[in-house]
Amino acid sequence: MNIIRTSAGASPVSITLSLALLAGLYLFPRFVQSPYALHIMILIFLSVIMGEAWNVIGGYTGQYSVGHAAYFGAGAYTTMILLQYKQINPWYGALVGIAVALVVSLIIGSICFRLRGPYFVLASIAVAEIMRLCAMNLKDLTNGAEGILITEIPPLKFGETVITDFLTKVPFYYIGLTIAIVTILVTWWMQNSKLGYYFQAIREDQDAAHSLGISLSLFKSTALAISAVFTSLAGSFYAIYIGFIDPPTVLALDISVQIVLICIIGGIGTIWGPVVGSLVLVPLSEALRSNLIAQGIFKMGLASEESGVGIFLKEHLSHAHALIYGILVVVVILFMPDGVLGWAKKLAAKKGKG
Amino acid sequence: MTPILEIKHVSKFFGGLAANSDVSFSMDEGMIMGLIGPNGAGKTTLFNCITGYYPPSKGDVLFKGQRLNGLQPDRVCRLGMVRTWQKVRPLTKLSVVDNVMVGALCRTNSLKVARELAMEQLKVVRMDHKADFIAGGLPIGERKKLEVARALATQPTLLLLDEVMGGLNPAESDEIIQLILDIKKAGTITQMVIEHDMKAIMRISDRIVVLNSGEKLAEGTPAEIVSNPEVVRAYLGDFHA
Numbered sequence: 277m278n279i280i281r282t283s284a285g286a287s288p289v290s291i292t293l294s295l296a297l298l299a300g301l302y303l304f305p306r307f308v309q310s311p312y313a314l315h316i317m318i319l320i321f322l323s324v325i326m327g328e329a330w331n332v333i334g335g336y337t338g339q340y341s342v343g344h345a346a347y348f349g350a351g352a353y354t355t356m357i358l359l360q361y362k363q364i365n366p367w368y369g370a371l372v373g374i375a376v377a378l379v380v381s382l383i384i385g386s387i388c389f390r391l392r393g394p395y396f397v398l399a400s401i402a403v404a405e406i407m408r409l410c411a412m413n414l415k416d417l418t419n420g421a422e423g424i425l426i427t428e429i430p431p432l433k434f435g436e437t438v439i440t441d442f443l444t445k446v447p448f449y450y451i452g453l454t455i456a457i458v459t460i461l462v463t464w465w466m467q468n469s470k471l472g473y474y475f476q477a478i479r480e481d482q483d484a485a486h487s488l489g490i491s492l493s494l495f496k497s498t499a500l501a502i503s504a505v506f507t508s509l510a511g512s513f514y515a516i517y518i519g520f521i522d523p524p525t526v527l528a529l530d531i532s533v534q535i536v537l538i539c540i541i542g543g544i545g546t547i548w549g550p551v552v553g554s555l556v557l558v559p560l561s562e563a564l565r566s567n568l569i570a571q572g573i574f575k576m577g578l579a580s581e582e583s584g585v586g587i588f589l590k591e592h593l594s595h596a597h598a599l600i601y602g603i604l605v606v607v608v609i610l611f612m613p614d615g616v617l618g619w620a621k622k623l624a625a626k627k628g629k630g
Numbered sequence: 631m632t633p634i635l636e637i638k639h640v641s642k643f644f645g646g647l648a649a650n651s652d653v654s655f656s657m658d659e660g661m662i663m664g665l666i667g668p669n670g671a672g673k674t675t676l677f678n679c680i681t682g683y684y685p686p687s688k689g690d691v692l693f694k695g696q697r698l699n700g701l702q703p704d705r706v707c708r709l710g711m712v713r714t715w716q717k718v719r720p721l722t723k724l725s726v727v728d729n730v731m732v733g734a735l736c737r738t739n740s741l742k743v744a745r746e747l748a749m750e751q752l753k754v755v756r757m758d759h760k761a762d763f764i765a766g767g768l769p770i771g772e773r774k775k776l777e778v779a780r781a782l783a784t785q786p787t788l789l790l791l792d793e794v795m796g797g798l799n800p801a802e803s804d805e806i807i808q809l810i811l812d813i814k815k816a817g818t819i820t821q822m823v824i825e826h827d828m829k830a831i832m833r834i835s836d837r838i839v840v841l842n843s844g845e846k847l848a849e850g851t852p853a854e855i856v857s858n859p860e861v862v863r864a865y866l867g868d869f870h871a
Contacts, residue, residue, distance in 0.1 A: 470735050470744075477732040480721035487681065487715075489707035489736035489784055 301453055305446045314445040318517065320558045321452030322510055327538035327550025328459040329506035334536065335545035336472060337499040338479025339389070340397050343404030344535045346384065347504040349411065349527035350377040351511030356424040356521055357417060365430045370512035377508030378501055380407075385497040392482065401529065408527035423522025448517050455513065459506050463547050466502070475499050479545070507535070541608050543615030552617045560604065564597035632695045634659045634788055634820050635680070635711075640689035642672075642679050642844075649675040651844045652689070657788075657837075662814055663822045664835030664852070668864060671841040673824045674716060677792055681713045682706040693788070707736060713790040714777040716824070722766030726757060729765050729776055733783030751779040755809060771802040778809065782819075789813070791823045795830055803830060810834050832856065840864070 305314060326348070333339050351373035358364040358372060388399040411418045418424070431441040440447040466472045474495045477485040486492055515521045524530075534557075542553025563569055570589040579585045593600075612619035633656040642650040650672045657663050665673050679686045682703040691698045693711055701709075712733075721729050730748035731741070738744050752758040755775040760768070765776060774794050781789060791810070795803045807830055813819050814834075825831040831838065832852040840847040840855060842864040848855060855861055 468741070470739050470741065473728065473732050473735055473741070473744075476724060476728075477721055480723060481719045483683070484715065484719035484721065485732070486683075486703040487707060487713055488733045488780065489704050489712075490732075491702065491704045 298457070302450075305449050311445050314449050316558065316562060318445065318448050318452045319562070320554050321449075321456040322514055322517075323538055323554035323558050324456040324551050325452075325459050325506055325510040325513070326535045327542065327553055328456075328463050328547075329503045329510065330535045331463065331503075331539050331545065331550050332466065332475070332506075333496075333499045333503040335539055335549065336466070336475040336479060337496060338476075339496060339499070340536070341388075341400040341500070341503075342397050342529075342532045342536055343384070343400030343402070344503070344507050345527050345529065345531040346380060346400075346404040346407045347377040347507035348511035348514070348531055348535070349404075349407055349523075350380050350504075351508030352515035352521045352526040353411060353418060353424075353511075354508075355512040356426065356515050359426055359430075360424055363430075365432070366426075366512065366516045367432055370509060370516075373508045373512045374505050377504040377511075381500045381504035382497060385493075385500045389493060389496045389500075401532070404527065404532055405529070408523050411523045411527055418523075421522060423520055423525075425520045426516075427519065429516060429519075448513075452513060452517075455506075455509060460547065460551070462502070462506070467547060471495070471498065476545075537605060539615075541605065541615055543617030546615075546617055549615055549617050552620075553615065556616055561597065561601055564600055565594060567594040569593060631658070633657055634694055635822070636690075636692040637676075637680070638690045638692065640676070640679055640686045640691060642675050642684055643687045648844045650679065650686075650841075653841070653844075653846045654689075655839050655846065655849055657820060657822065659787075659820050660814070660817060661820060661836040662810065662834050663820075664831040664838040665822060665824045665841065666826070666828070666831055666838060666855075667841035667847070670843075672844040673841055674792060675844075676841065677713055677790055677824065681711060681790065707784055707786075710785070710787040711790070712781045712784045712786040712788075714774075714781050714792055714794060716792040716796060718770070718773040718777050720765035720768065720773050720776055722764070724765055725761065726763050726765050726768070726776055727752065727761040730780050730783045733780040736784040747785075748779075748783055751783045754782065754812075755779045756805075770797050771799070771805075774798065774802075774806065775809070778806075782813075786819060789819050789821045791821060791825075793824050793826065795825060795827050803827065807834055 304317065308314065326344070330341070330344055333341055351370065354373035354376045355366045355369035358369040359366050384400070384403050388396055388403065391399050412420055429442045432439045442448070474485070474490050477488065477490055478492060478495060482492060511526060514526065538550050538553040538557060540553070541556055542551065543549030567590065570593045573579050573589060574581045574586060579589065581590070608616065614622070636656040638654050640650055640653045641648060653676060665676070667673050675684070678684045680691050682698065682701050682705070685700050693709060696709070698706060721732065727745065727748050730751050731744045734744040734747040738747070749758060749761065752761055755778055757772060757775055757779065760772065765773070768776060778791070778794060795806050798806065810821060810823065811834060813821060823831065823834065835852055837850065838852055838855045839849045840861050847864055848858045848861050850858070
C-alpha cells in the first residue's frame with residue numbers, strides 16, 4: 277500500500293529510547309578510557325555532523341553538492357589561520373569560520389544555483405577545487421602545501437574559569453557529541469517546519485515548487501547556508517582535534533565525496549540516515565585501514581598467519597582498503613538504493629506483513 | 631472595472647520561431663475563459679508567458695492593472711495567479727496532503743493552519759480520503775485533481791488550468807467539469823482553461839480565445855466560435871469550411 281504516516285508524532289517509547297541512548301553516550305567516557313575507542317567515537321560524531329549538514333542541501337533540497345569540502349576547508353583554514361597569526365582562541369575562530377563559510381555559500385549559491393542536475397554537481401566540484409588551488413598557492417596565508425600545524429590548544433575559558441584544557445580526548449568527545457546532537461535537532465526542527473516542506477518541494481519538482489510561490493533562489497540559498505554552517509563547524513572541529521591541516525586533507529574532492537557517501541549509504545533525506553551511514557562507514561574504514569580484518573581472519577582460523585595466504589593478507593589487505601571500501605559502496609548503492617536505513621525499514625515492513 | 635487579466639500584444643520568440651505573436655485579449659473577474667487551438671498553437675507558451683516562466687519577447691501582461699513582465703513565477707503566485715501543469719507535476723515522494731500543504735504554505739507560516747487549509751481543498755476535489763497516500767502512487771485522474779487542489783490551496787484569484795482533462799476517462803472528465811463549474815459558482819476565482827475536449831470547453835466557457843500558429847484567430851462566445859469559418863478551417867482544413 278502507498279499509505280504513509282505524515283505527522284511525525286514521537287511516541288513515548290522512542291522518546292525514552294532516545295533519552296537512554298543520550299545518557300549512555302554522555303556517560304560513555306566514564307567507562308571507556310581507551311583513547312582509540314574515544315577517537316573512533318569522535319570520528320563518528322564528526323561524520324554525523326557532516327552528513328546531517330549535507331543532508332539539508334542534498335537530501336532534503338535535492339541539490340547534490342559534491343563541493344562541500346569548500347565549507348569544511350573554509351572552517352578549518354579560518355580557525356587555524358586566526359590561531360596561528362592572531363592567537364585567537366580556536367573556539368572563537370570556529371565562529372568566524374562559520375561567517376566565512378556563510379559568505380562562501382552565498383557566492384557559490386549565486387553562481388551554481390543557476391544550473392540544475394548534473395551541471396550543478398560539476399559546478400560545485402569546480403568551486404571547491406578552485407578553493408583548494410587557492411589554499412595551495414596563497415602561501416603567505418595558508419602555508420601552501422606545507423599546511424598549518426598547531427601543537428597546543430589554548431584552554432576553553434568562561435570568564436576566568438578554565439572549563440577544559442584539552443589534554444585528553446574526553447573534551448573533544450563531549451564537544452563533538454554536543455554539536456552532532458545539535459545538528460540532528462536542527463534537522464528535526466527543519467523537517468517539521470515550512471522550510472522542510474519548501475526544501476522537499478524543490479527537490480521533488482523545481483518548476484512545480486516555483487509555481488506554488490516558492491522562491492527557488494531564496495530557499496536553495498537558505499538550505500545551502502544551513503548546510504555550510506554545520507559543515508564549516510565540522511571543519512573547525514576537525515582542525516582543532518587533529519591539530520594539522522593542509523589542502524589535501526581538508527579541501528580535497530575526497531572530503532566532498534566522503535560527505536555525500538555518508539548520506540547515500542545511510543539513507544538520503546531522512547533524519548537518521550547520516551547517523552546510520554556514519555555508524556557503518558567510520559568503523560568500516562578504520563577496520564580496513566588498521567588491518568583488523570586480516571587479524572579477524574587469523575583469529576577465526578580461516579587462514580594461518582604463517583601461510584602464504586596469511587602473509588599476503590597481512591601485507592596487502594590494509595593497502596587495499598580503498599578498493600574494498602569502494603566495492604562495498606557500490607554493493608550498497610546497487611542493492612540498497614534507499615540506503616541502509618531504507619533497506620532496514622523495508623525489511624521490517626516485510627516482516628510485519630508476513 | 632479593470633479586467634483581472636489583460637494581455638496586450640504579447641509575442642514570444644524562440645530564435646526565429648514565433649510561438650506567440652501579437653496576442654491580445656482581456657478577462658473579467660469571475661468568468662471562465664477557454665483557450666483552444668490545434669497542437670503547437672502556442673497555448674502553453676502563452677500560459678508560461680503569463681505566469682512568469684518566460685518573459686514575453688514583446689508586449690505586456692497586466693494582472694489587476696499591475697504589469698507582470700519579468701516577475702518570477704513565485705511572485706506571480708503570491709499576487710494571486712496560479713497555474714496547473716499539462717504534464718502533471720506531483721511532488722511524488724510526499725503524501726497527498728503534504729503536496730497540498732506546500733501550496734497552502736504560500737499564505738501561512740503555520741503547518742497546522744496549512745494542514746487545515748489543505749484538507750479543506752482536498753474535500754473540494756473529493757480526495758480527502760486519500761490524504762495520507764503517497765502522491766507518486768496515484769492514478770492519473772487523481773493526480774490531475776491533486777494538481778487542482780494544490781493550486782487552489784495557494785488561494786488564487788486567477789486559476790490557469792492547462793489541460794486538466796487530458797488523458798482522463800469520460801467519468802473523470804465530468805468530475806473535473808463539475809469542479810470547474812463549482813469553483814466558478816463560489817465566485818472568488820476567475821479561470822482560464824486550456825482544453826482539447828471541445829464538448830467540455832463549449833460547456834464551461836463564457837468566452838473562448840482560439841490560437842493558431844501563435845496568433846489569435848478568433849475570440850467570442852462558444853456559439854460564435856463554433857460557427858466561425860476561420861476556426862473550422864484551422865481545425866478541419868479548407869474542405870469543411
